[in-house]
Amino acid sequence: MTRRVRELALGAKFAFTGGREGWIRTLLTALGVGLGVALLFAAASIPHVNQASSARGDARVPAASGSKKPFERSDSSVLFDMVGTQYRGESLGGLLLRPEGKHPAVPPGLSALPGPGEMAVSPALRELLDSPKGELLRQRLPYEVTASIGDAGLLDPTELFFYAGSSTLSQAGGALRTDKFGGEVQKLPLNPVLVALTVVACVVLLLPVIIFIATAVRFGGERRDKRLAALRLVGADTGMTRWIAAGEALAGSALGLLLGTVLFLFGRELIGGVRFWSFAAFPADFTPAPALAVLVLLAVPLAAVVVTLFTMRSVAVEPLGVVRAAKPRRRRVWWRLLLPAAGVTVLTVSPKAGVDEGVTDPNLVALGAILTLTGLATLLPWLVEAAVARLRGGPVAWQLAVRRLQLGGGTASRAVAGITVAVAGAISLQMMTTGIHADFVRTTDQDPSRAQIDVTASFPSGERAQRMIHDFRATKGVEAVIGTVETYATRPGHYTGGQIQPTTTLTVGDCATLAELARIPSCRDGDTFVVHPADDKRLSAWVDETARPGEVVNLDTSSDYDSSVKPVLWTLPKSARPVLSRPDPMGENRYGIFATPGAVDVTKLPSAETKAMIKVDRKVPDADEYVRNTAAAIDPAMTVRTIDNVERDKQYASVQSGLRTGAIATMLLIALSLLVSQIEQLRERRRLLSVLVAFGTRRSSLALSVLWQTAVPVVLGVVLAVAGGTALGVALLDMVGKEVTDWWLFLPLAGTGTVAVLVVTLLSLPPLWRLMRPDGLRTE
Structure with missing residues (x-):
């Protein structure tokens, strides 16, 4: 050797x-x-x-995301809401934060939480915002940049991520509470x-x-x-x-x-x-x-x-x-x-x-x-x-x-x-x-030829829901909006034991919108319809339990289990016509009661969910970004999705x-x-x-x-x-x-x-x- x-x-x-x-x-x-x-x-x-x-991704997740016991308000508690978005094909992650005490929990990569109207951004996002390419994004994120997120708070150096301070976040508005960062994200094998x-x-x-x-x-x-x-x-x-x-x-x-x-x-x-x-x-x-x-x-x-x-x-x-x-x-x-x-x-x-x-x-x-x-x-x-x-x-x-x-x-x-x-x-x-x-x-059932963007939001009143639809229609680059205001309608009465209270959905939209959701031969403002799902007799019969022309329905479902709440009653006109549903651009079939604004005053609805499927003019540069800017101005946490006929794992x-x-x-x-x-x-x-x-x-x-x-x-x-x-x-x-x-x-x-x-x-x-x-x- x-x-x-x-x-x-x-x-x-x-x-x-x-x-x-x-x-x-x-x-x-x-x-x-x-x-x-x-x-x-x-x-x-x-x-x-x-x-x-x-590990860095898990370290910045608010612990409330996976906790079974809700966090109580304390000196270290923080209210947060997810406000991710997209910009020209790039994904942006973000959190709205509102401290509830003098010593709030701070996510990794930051030394202190941003104040109201302030924002901490990743270096890549700062570079984008400072460049001419970020002009539209600056309108969507109208906060003053006061800090940069350190490497410990980012997945990689090119990630676009931000933390923004808010003075209006509340649990009633959908925010969650945490008192620490470092939750564990469940990952699929x-x-x-x-x-x-x-x-x-x-x-x-x-x-x-x-x-x-x-x-x-x-x-x-x-x-x-x-x-x-x-x-x-x-x-x-x-x-x-x-x-x-x-x-x-x-x-x-x-x-x-x-x-x-x-x-x-x-x-x-x-x-x-x-x-x-x-x-x-x-x-x-x-x-x-x-x-x-x-x-x-x-x-x-x-x-x-x-x-x-x-x-x-x-x-x-x-x-x-x-x-x-x-x-x-x-x-x-x-x-x-x-x-x-x-x-x-x-x-x-x-x-x-x-x-x-x-x-x-x-x-x-x-x-x-x-x-x-x-x-x-x-x-x-x-x-x-x-x-x-x-x-x-x-x-x-x-x-x-x-x-x-x-x-x-x-x-x-x-x-x-x-x-x-x-x-x-x-x-x-x-x-x-x-x-x-x-x-x-x-291949999904979605149809991007009819609409390209889907927006969903919940509002405490039908008036705000209707205003959202108007805002989208006034947005640059928007050709048409299939916008609806939806709430639940129940059949009034007392139900005991194993009885199930008949319930269906009330969908309010103009004639052009309703024609995209159901096979309606003719329509004018003030009309109402009872929409049945095609090829489902059992579900159609359940719709008819609530949607009875000439009968009353309750539009505030909270009154069904809270006696202190006064019901909002509305009579379905006898002229309501039965029609069959039609898949919307998202591939979903909606049914229940369809009504035009002349038949129902949406401002009287105590709560409502707004859905808007938006068709944009592809000849207008950045039409999608204008829509997302409008959505962020209405509610930063609003869900905005792209309609696509292909879904990739x-x-x-x-x-x-x-x-x-x-x-x-x-x-x-x-x-x-x-x-x-x-x-x-x-x-x-x-x-x-x-x-x-x-x-x-x-x-x-x-x-x-x-x-x-x-x-x-x-x-x-x-x-x-x-x-x-x-x-x-x-x-x-x-x-x-x-x-x-x-x-x-x-x-x-x-x-x-x-x-x-x-x-x-x-x-x-x-x-x-x-x-x-x-x-x-x-x-x-």
Whole structure:
């Protein structure tokens, strides 16, 4: 063991003292390993990112949100109300606060509560309010900004959040009371199918990184092996040269670990305030889990040693040179086929899991995906070797490329292995997400062609409810308002025992509004209708128990159980006509008593709920924002919803956002890795390229040979990725009980992978031109 350690140390010394060539080789290895390590550290930080964000979110939740015993008024109690909103597609969270004592509870991120008319905002919200883009939002939040919310009170640095002080909040108006912040928000467990999707995504995104790290430690292998021949002349045996080579790779990987750590620390500061779709985090949140960080720190150097020792088995380092140019032993294919076959088998025999059922062990999902994708990476060198073995003739550029692949196609295959695995994984992920799409993105019954915004509010009087409808109709950009004032109507009388008092809903609106809610052939102000639900005779009969033309109904239901309250009686006109209900733009069917304002004086209603479905003019910029400004002016806590015919599951949307972010990071790494690998291969062949140019070979032929040398493995890799990715996708869909819905999903993904490699190859042409200069013939 001591001898092996000395040999590793000697190899590490050669890595740093081997002259310019040794330094360049070591730096290229360090750069490749460093890029991979930085991304691995970022992936290892995701658990802490989620945990830290969730902890900050729980810490600012008013405790009353989840408490069973109501809080009493005290010196530390605070009244609060949720006042979240949206602005140009961005969500804003907020709380209205009113202290009830001298020492009120203060949420994290603040040193004191804002006073009436004051507001504390997140840095991102302050920046938006101070910019020209925030002009309409400033009208919606007419408070003076007096403080900024600290990091402890925010989910991420890009969050738009505020606390506003109020002097009018009351429990009668819907506010709640608390005396501390730090409630626990109940979170739904991640859907089992989404767990499987997330596991596969982690494998797909990280496996190319690991493959690239394994490739990076072999940079400069040919020049290094030739230099090792000199050691044989001074007495080193074959085993010693292998361990010295492993020591050089170990030094490069150790330097890569250091470089990767620096890149990670620098990168987390750089992206700390950047949002990728819905993902953002504070720089400090990017802290790798200790166990995962230790695993990376130990696995990378160990992999460098193991990979080098394994590859050196096929290289004969002799005192007079390196036997590498001879035709290599033909690669065996049987064990390479076993890996993907085993992976697909693991996924196929796993218990099927539907959306509402349990799912197989995530470890089995990961194992199946790893075996399948790793098998594709090991199959690629054999496929390239078999494909080019019998190729003969053709133009000079083609012959140069083919001959290079015949003599040493492994290097080119390793460079393309990462993109092969990435494309195969992307195909399988796309097939899986498409297959389960219908379970998480459903079509609603809402009709956005009739209205685009739904507003609901409860008021203590019908007069305020009616005024709200008028305010919306006067708002800029509003074309029409389907506005109703609703209250309950009961059948007067005394009911004892198990008797249920007949009750229905009174809906007041103009003729145009009522025509959107029921199938009314004709209408004029003063008309009334008894609306029955279509195809529900039982419910229609229940409506008729209360809605009896010519009979009295009570419009103040509180008088039914409080004798001190005087009932508000109203007689349903005998002329009330029976009609059938019609789905409103929200997809709901309303029934009961419908009346126009001429039949019922809404100002006499003791309490009412107002619903307004608003149709806006899309030609007016920010029409939605004008509507939300009107709603905030009436009541900051008013519920405003967008009418949409598609509803997306929030967990599914979150997973999709994470997939996009991870895919961007992985693709950037793959592109950089391909570029570094391509430059390294060209540098290895600098002398050969210069010799060919000196003998009269055209530079254009050499450039085309580089393109062909890359194109052949890429085409074969993409074909392999399509076959393997499709097989993996079918197995994953079978595991979750779904079938393939689109067999042609691979086309854009395969094209993207091919284009990425070709672009990187084109970027390597300028270094190629420089390496073909005559000074490449110089030797040391």
